[in-house]
Amino acid sequence: MFAGLWARGAALESRSAAFAKFPRQASLRFLQTTTKPCTPLSALATSSRAWSKSSSFFSNNRAFTRGVNTPRRAFDPRFFSANAGADAATAELPVLSSPAVGGWLLASAGLVFAVIVVGGITRLTESGLSITEWRPITGVLPPLSRAQWEEEFEKYKGTPEFKLMNHSISLEDFKSIFFWEWGHRVLGRVIGVTFVFPLAYFALRGRLTATLPRHLSAMAVLIGGQGALGWYMVKSGLEDSLLETPGAVPRVSQYRLAAHLGTAFVLYAGMFGTGLSALMDWRYATKGFWSGMKENGAKWKEVLDNPAVKRFSRNTKGLTALVFLTALSGAFVAGLDAGLLYNEFPLMGGRLAPPADELFDPAYAKKADHSDIWWRNIFENPTTVQFDHRCLAITTYVATAAMYAATFNPVLRAALPPLTKRMATSAFAMANIQVLLGISTLLYLVPIPLAAMHQAGSVALLTTMIHVLVSLRRPGAAAQAWRRAFLRGKKAP
Secondary structure, X not given: OHHHHHHHHHHHHHHHHHHOOOOHHHHHHXXXXXXXXXXXXXXXXXXXXXXXXXXXXXXXXXXXXXXXXXXXXXXXXXXXXXXXXXXXXXXXXXXXXXXXXXXXXXXXXXXXXXXXXXXXXXXXXXXXXXXXXXXXOHHHOOOOOHHHHHXXXXXXXXXXXXXXXXOOOOHHHHHHHXXXXXXXXXXXXXXXXXXHHHHHHHHHOOOOOOOHXXXXXXXXXXXXXXXXXXXXXXXXXXXXXHHHOOOOOOOOOHHHHHHHHHHHHHXXXXXXXXXXHHHXXXXXXXXXXXXXXXXXXXXXXXXXXXXXXXXXXXXXXHHHHHHHHHHHHHHHHHHOOHHHOOOOOOOOOOOOOOOHHHHOOHHHOOOOOOOOHHHHXXXXXXHHHHHHHHHHXXXXXXXXXXXXXXXXXXXXXXXXXXXXXXXXXXXXXXXXXXXXXXXXXXXXXXXXXXXXXXXXXXXXXXXXXXXXXXXXXXOOHHHHHHXXXXXXXXXXX
């Protein structure tokens, strides 16, 4: 899917390059596929693009001759508006991100999706503690000789995981877990490279909408921070203090695991939502399409001002937050191996909820007055963590079903754009799949394939919810400006 969108974006980018071979006014005529002479939008534009004796015109010290396609950069930086309060007829058009930008962001989101799944498999195969050092540059290459493999294996032998659990594994067994963790780290580096370099290219070439450089730069910083956070998480499972704690299991901190996974979800949501918005803005600016409305795309303001649609949009934002929270609670289930308890559904030990003294066990309190018994059990007691995840999952499913049912309300259904209704249906379908995957994972004692698909399903469900939100988003300011200019050019004689 992401590869197809990227290809489509590249094709549209080539079309935008064709538009850029003409002055701004001529490009608007070009969009209408008319052969009439272009009427300038302002006297200023006319004076700066006067015809020469050879029937040529000049713009930015570049000569353009009729019938001669002189290359020119698409979406020139001079399209930034210098006076937002000026009349649209005389103001320069702002930069509108091309489909190539949207395709790149969706491809980046696809890579983040992949690294989340690979990270889940790394945890399920207990491979995350196999690499005991963090080497951002030299760590790209795995051991290449037997001597190097022996050296890495010796480092692993000094970890609590080897001493307490894996003291009998061979070098070949070590290689299998090493490659999962190595692959996860390398994929993270690939994400960084494929995001930062295109971002620098688009920013320096002036092809990003005014607000994007700041937002995308924050994502780039977050990618770098995610690598450091991942190592901070791994370090928690390498501490020698685990050897001195009775009954301790060598594993990473569930708090750090949740932070690492939550950050990945935020990155994914940012990349996917921004990329989708860029593509939809382009379609609105060039074709007038908005959220599946081809003939009535200009009525988006009327749709979004509808009280029923406003209420639906608010509820959808709350549901998206609930989906994120449910996925985050799954990180605590994974970090504490809570999925290996109460392998039945919907009951837990023959009842709807475990006994209260098991849910809030005083043994987890660390203060003498037990004032921390509530929050420590919520985040550190495997029984309570699984119960909370069940409750959140059921609530999410019911809320998604309610959202889907609401789209059949005659008043709301008549007001919602087609894309919103389709994505609400997709969200409910994905919620059903996710519930089935979660129950199956629990009943079959967390097999790796089912558990990995369950984690991927959480990202897929979040994807559909983000799509619903974007479908109810108003076109960006740049897209609106381009659309107005196009319509003015179409009406001009």
